[in-house]
Amino acid sequence: MKGIIFNLLEEVVTQGHGEEVWDELLDAAQVDGVFTSLGNYPDEDLFKLVGAASAALNQTPDTIVRWFGVQALPLLAHKYPAFFAKHIATRPFVLTLNAIIHPEVRKLYPGAEPPMFDFDTSSPDVLVMGYYSQRKLCALAEGFVEGAAAHFGERVRIVHGRCMQRGDSSCRLELSFSAPVPGAGE
Numbered sequence: 001m002k003g004i005i006f007n008l009l010e011e012v013v014t015q016g017h018g019e020e021v022w023d024e025l026l027d028a029a030q031v032d033g034v035f036t037s038l039g040n041y042p043d044e045d046l047f048k049l050v051g052a053a054s055a056a057l058n059q060t061p062d063t064i065v066r067w068f069g070v071q072a073l074p075l076l077a078h079k080y081p082a083f084f085a086k087h088i089a090t091r092p093f094v095l096t097l098n099a100i101i102h103p104e105v106r107k108l109y110p111g112a113e114p115p116m117f118d119f120d121t122s123s124p125d126v127l128v129m130g131y132y133s134q135r136k137l138c139a140l141a142e143g144f145v146e147g148a149a150a151h152f153g154e155r156v157r158i159v160h161g162r163c164m165q166r167g168d169s170s171c172r173l174e175l176s177f178s179a180p181v182p183g184a185g186e
Contacts, residue, residue, distance in 0.1 A: 001043045002109045006035035012071040028052035062139040069143015090149045131171040136164045138171040
């Protein structure tokens, strides 16, 4: 796994909880913690960090990973504004993952192995997104989609029918986007 993921995780944790919490997670996970963005690190290091956070917060690993995706998306939007600037809504942004974003990720981070997606765009109301990765980090994809929806001022409803973590060959997520309810959450 590329170091950029670990760098994002460190940034999210330290912004939200402080450097001492990041150091505690590194100690609990027994992970070195020196990650360069272009470096390659064992996937297991991320899973150990997620496991340590899961135990510390008494939350499922998927909840931790989804939270990470939601929190990391604004950092990605800030670091890579060109990926976001051409879009005014989440659906067209998500549809650029395979054709634009992931090829650029591979150029910026040689050796990166981002997940593969397929899309069913036949419904104007529901975008069906297939997800496949040996890492089975579909919760991260969910978090990124939730973060993207927030970035574009939308809400998203995600129905995760098939899941690799439940033995399916790929995940199937049904994404429904809507504008936020005016005055809600204020």
